[in-house]
Amino acid sequence: MGFFLRSSLAIVKKDLRIQFRQKSLLLSMIVFALLIQVLLHFSFQANQAALHHVAAGLLWLPIFLSALLGIGRLMAIEEAEWNWEGMWTAPVDPGSIFFGKMLGSLLLVFLVEWVSVPLFFILFNPPAPQSLPLLIGCLLMGTWGYVSLACLFSVMAQASRLGDLLLPILLFPVSVPLVLAVVRLTQIALFPTMPGQEWVWLAVLGAYDILFTLLPILLFEYLLEV
Amino acid sequence: MNNRLLLWQRVLGWLALLMVAADVYFVFFYAPTEKYMGDVQRLMYYHVATAWNAYLAFGLVLIFSILYLWRREERFDHWAASAAEVGVLFTTLVLITGPLWARPVWNAWWKWDDPRLTATLILWLVYIAYLILRASIEGQRGRRIAAVFGIIGFVDVPIVHFSVQWWSSFHPQVISSQGVNMTGEMVVTLVFTSLAFMVLFFFLLLARVNLEKSAAAAARLEERLYSAD
Amino acid sequence: MSVLVHLEGATVKRGVQRIIRELDLMVHEGQHLALIGPNGAGKTTLLRLMAQLLRPDAGKVTLFPDEPKMQKRGRLRSAVGVLMEGSYLYEGLTVEENLQFYGVLFDVPDLKRRIEEGLTRMELTSVRHKRVGTLSKGMRKRLAIVRATLHQPRLLLLDEPFDGLDERSIGELQLWLEELASKRCTLVLISHDLSLIQPLCQRVCLMDQGRIVQSWRRDEVPPSLWEQGYGHWLGRV
Numbered sequence: 277m278g279f280f281l282r283s284s285l286a287i288v289k290k291d292l293r294i295q296f297r298q299k300s301l302l303l304s305m306i307v308f309a310l311l312i313q314v315l316l317h318f319s320f321q322a323n324q325a326a327l328h329h330v331a332a333g334l335l336w337l338p339i340f341l342s343a344l345l346g347i348g349r350l351m352a353i354e355e356a357e358w359n360w361e362g363m364w365t366a367p368v369d370p371g372s373i374f375f376g377k378m379l380g381s382l383l384l385v386f387l388v389e390w391v392s393v394p395l396f397f398i399l400f401n402p403p404a405p406q407s408l409p410l411l412i413g414c415l416l417m418g419t420w421g422y423v424s425l426a427c428l429f430s431v432m433a434q435a436s437r438l439g440d441l442l443l444p445i446l447l448f449p450v451s452v453p454l455v456l457a458v459v460r461l462t463q464i465a466l467f468p469t470m471p472g473q474e475w476v477w478l479a480v481l482g483a484y485d486i487l488f489t490l491l492p493i494l495l496f497e498y499l500l501e502v
Numbered sequence: 503m504n505n506r507l508l509l510w511q512r513v514l515g516w517l518a519l520l521m522v523a524a525d526v527y528f529v530f531f532y533a534p535t536e537k538y539m540g541d542v543q544r545l546m547y548y549h550v551a552t553a554w555n556a557y558l559a560f561g562l563v564l565i566f567s568i569l570y571l572w573r574r575e576e577r578f579d580h581w582a583a584s585a586a587e588v589g590v591l592f593t594t595l596v597l598i599t600g601p602l603w604a605r606p607v608w609n610a611w612w613k614w615d616d617p618r619l620t621a622t623l624i625l626w627l628v629y630i631a632y633l634i635l636r637a638s639i640e641g642q643r644g645r646r647i648a649a650v651f652g653i654i655g656f657v658d659v660p661i662v663h664f665s666v667q668w669w670s671s672f673h674p675q676v677i678s679s680q681g682v683n684m685t686g687e688m689v690v691t692l693v694f695t696s697l698a699f700m701v702l703f704f705f706l707l708l709a710r711v712n713l714e715k716s717a718a719a720a721a722r723l724e725e726r727l728y729s730a731d
Numbered sequence: 732m733s734v735l736v737h738l739e740g741a742t743v744k745r746g747v748q749r750i751i752r753e754l755d756l757m758v759h760e761g762q763h764l765a766l767i768g769p770n771g772a773g774k775t776t777l778l779r780l781m782a783q784l785l786r787p788d789a790g791k792v793t794l795f796p797d798e799p800k801m802q803k804r805g806r807l808r809s810a811v812g813v814l815m816e817g818s819y820l821y822e823g824l825t826v827e828e829n830l831q832f833y834g835v836l837f838d839v840p841d842l843k844r845r846i847e848e849g850l851t852r853m854e855l856t857s858v859r860h861k862r863v864g865t866l867s868k869g870m871r872k873r874l875a876i877v878r879a880t881l882h883q884p885r886l887l888l889l890d891e892p893f894d895g896l897d898e899r900s901i902g903e904l905q906l907w908l909e910e911l912a913s914k915r916c917t918l919v920l921i922s923h924d925l926s927l928i929q930p931l932c933q934r935v936c937l938m939d940q941g942r943i944v945q946s947w948r949r950d951e952v953p954p955s956l957w958e959q960g961y962g963h964w965l966g967r968v
Contacts, residue, residue, distance in 0.1 A: 724747060
């Protein structure tokens with residue numbers, strides 16, 4: 277267990293180091309999120325009345341799309357110089373390689389959220405969240421599950437002829453339950469008119485996160501094998 | 503072994519033809535007309551029968567994906583791929599019969615509030631993704647990766663169902679057997695139709711598997727020819 | 732003498748072509764092996780099979796068959812070192828950071844000292860804080876070698892280790908490999924320059940078209956092989 281976590285953390289450290297030196301990927305992800313927010317504003321003409329319905333989407337779509345593109349690039353650094361193979365030759369559990377890449381990606385997406393979420397409040401002027409803990413919990417858990425599957429599917433997509441295009445095709449259908457959960461929870465956090473519902477959705481998110489973190493960890497070696 | 507499968511394929515083929523033909527009698531003559539929806543309700547039999555068999559198909563994809571990763575025998579992969587294809591075919595039928603049934607009843611082709619239909623759409627998309635994945639990576643690696651996705655996809659199915667159910671729990675407008683007053687004859691018809699389609703399903707599955715096996719055998723022959731220099 | 736690698740009837744196909752054909756080979760501990768042969772003979776593929784970076788389409792490849800404890804993936808990988816086409820280096824990290832990273836992944840004890848030793852022997856101390864992306868090809872090669880040997884493997888598989896190195900580095904590397912060889916490390920090398928690997932190997936295998944066509948023990952190696960190359964022996968497939 278110790279070795280598992282140590283290796284994962286070494287991978288996280290490595291990825292963050294590389295990304296903070298280059299900065300270009302992180303900045304691009306943030307800019308992209310902002311651009312989506314602007315685009316959505318024009319697409320939905322979200323005035324205050326409509327906000328009730330589209331707020332969750334306005335908050336989450338930039339995150340989903342920015343993570344999609346960013347994670348594709350993050351997984352791709354390993355393709356150069358055959359680094360997946362390099363890690364495969366190490367005695368580490370392949371699951372810990374996945375977990376490390378996943379945690380690193382998660383931290384970067386959180387950084388994007390640090391910018392995009394406040395921007396959401398500034399640009400669209402929703403009411404202050406009635407339940408801030410709920411909103412934060414929803415952001416944490418929702419991002420976790422989404423990023424985990426995105427990392428797994430990104431590795432699959434990169435092995436294919438279609439490349440990054442395959443990632444959303446694989447990810448979106450499977451992530452529907454997560455999307456439903458975070459949208460409902462965001463709505464409840466911002467406009468609490470549906471009391472009591474949140475526990476079901478938090479349970480769905482929790483189960484989803486656990487299941488779709490454990491399964492990839494167990495199955496990752498089959499993807500790494502040459 | 504190949505011959506045994508071909509034999510089964512033929513047997514099931516004839517049986518399927520007979521049962522589906524007989525089923526027409528059941529669906530259109532034996533079953534009574536439903537009180538509120540009228541004759542269009544007869545679509546329900548096909549709708550539900552294909553739906554159950556689609557789930558059977560995807561369950562098989564899960565089982566054969568696990569078997570393939572465990573044993574690495576190519577034949578398990580053939581079964582998984584074939585089950586997915588037939589499953590997508592059946593799911594497409596569900597998605598076609600659903601709106602056809604819904605239109606006269608609800609005056610709309612599609613209702614997002616119908617959890618079953620929505621869940622089926624998502625299911626369809628998951629396995630279409632599986633097929634696209636298979637088609638875009640070749641060789642052993644492709645088979646392994648597809649098997650991983652096959653496992654993840656099926657584990658997702660119950661979660662999709664539950665979450666879509668909860669999502670529409672405020673005003674569910676269900677186009678399903680739940681909205682129908684089922685008489686005895688209807689139950690019999692439903693069971694028979696499901697069985698008929700199950701036989702049809704296995705026939706199609708075997709036909710597909712045999713096709714895969716032939717293709718693999720042809721590839722092996724080609725290899726032997728090539729390397730005989 | 733324990734067997735480190737055992738290949739039985741190993742076949743590797745790419746599409747319809749067979750790159751390795753029903754190959755049988757045993758590598759014994761302490762018997763350093765050189766793989767030579769023309770381009771396309773399958774040497775790199777054979778090495779990848781030995782490294783278990785590739786599964787054979789037919790036949791078996793077993794590492795450490797006499798040692799049941801080694802069948803666990805973790806143990807096995809700790810005992811094998813690999814230097815292949817990909818350098819397994821991160822361009823965005825410095826020389827030292829790359830080694831530290833792999834040191835953790837390989838669970839290398841006494842990591843600091845081993846990194847120091849490796850950097851010194853391969854003359855990389857002056858660039859230890861430079862990013863790999865800025866290094867020359869030769870320096871990257873030297874770094875890759877340090878990375879491959881950091882965990883002191885029992886089996887070291889090297890694909891063209893001297894490629895791209897200058898004379899001085901070649902000398903250093905030969906000394907380093909000799910030292911490793913004397914310390915319970917078995918080498919399997921591919922090199923197109925026979926003279927470089929001559930002092931290191933107890934056994935030489937000539938490959939052609941996916942098969943081993945000739946195998947010599949060190950004392951049996953005909954002198955003309957080193958001087959004139961292996962062309963003479965190839966006609967015999």
